[in-house]
Amino acid sequence: MAEFELEVLQPERVFFKDKVEMIVVRTIDGEIGIMANHQPIIVPIGIGKLRIKKDGKWKEAAIAGGLLEVxxxxxxxxxxxxEWPEEIDRQRALLAKERAEKRLEQKLPPDEFERYKAALYRALNRLKLAEENRKDV
Incomplete structure (x- = not known):
């Protein structure tokens, strides 16, 4: 299968850089799959999973939104x-979930409500990926 270069950057590190066969990521309009020679695009990414196919095997990471360019x-x-599943601090994610849920129970201005709703989605995404990839199950 044809490959393309994938580079995933965070402010503090290069998260991933290698040749891959395919990626699947959630955009604000739904999931998108990208393979070699995809048409040029720039699209916002939503909170969800980043799935990477390399050497015929899939690997998943939790992603908290961003921007994708082909x-x-x-x-x-x-x-x-x-974050890779093994990097996720489940306790920290649980605390973030509880904190966001508590704030969402209050009457908040629309901008604060959206901020805490996004925080809740990020925490739930991290917890779900960590749970799906637990080694002790």
């Missing part, structure tokens, strides 16, 4: 937060 058979993803 250009010249290279995909660049910029995101503030991307």
């Amino acid at each position: 250009k010249n058979n290279k995909v660049t993803i910029l995101s503030d937060a991307v």
Whole structure:
């Protein structure tokens, strides 16, 4: 299967950089799959999973939104937060979930409501991916 270059960047590190066969990521309009020689696009990414296919095997990461660009058979993803399942601190994610749920129970201005709703979605996404990839199950 044909490959393309994937680079996933965070402010503090290069999360991933390698040749891959395919990626699947959630955009704000739904999931998108990208393979080699995809047409050029720039699209916002939603909170969800980043699935990467390399050497015929899939690997997943939690991504907290960002921006994806496809250009010249290279995909660049910029995101503030991307984590492999083994990097997820489940206790921290649980606390973030509880904190967001508590705030959402209060009467909030629309901008604060949206901020805490996004925080809840990020925490739930991280917890779900960590749970799906637990080694002790």
